[in-house]
Amino acid sequence: MSDRDAYVEKTKAKLDEWNAEIDKLQAQVKAAEAENKANFEEQLADFEEQLEEMRRQRDEAQAKMKEAQAASDAAWDDMRKGMENAWEDISSSFQKAWSRFQ
Secondary structure (H helix, E strand, O other), X not given: OOHHHHHHHHHHHHHHHHHHHHHHHHHHHHHHHHHOHXXXXXXXXXXXXXXXXXXXXXXXXXXXXXXXXXXXXXHHHHHHHHHHHHHHHHHHHHHHHHHOOO
């Protein structure tokens, strides 16, 4: 398996994990809202903001993965380090947003 293929597989797995976390949070938001809507409205706005940030990070990671998939072997060698740095930044941002829910 090439470095690019490994990168794409790793990214796909992480995106699947993030999608599951986003789905889980959405379910928690809906359940909490149903339990106590009046007291929850302020928290709901914060949750929605964090979910939107997580979605933006996920979408950015998907775009990077697609760039990697479309790159020629020569281009992949040139862009690999930048992709790895971008992935680390995106992953860190996603984890910070996720930690606010735990």
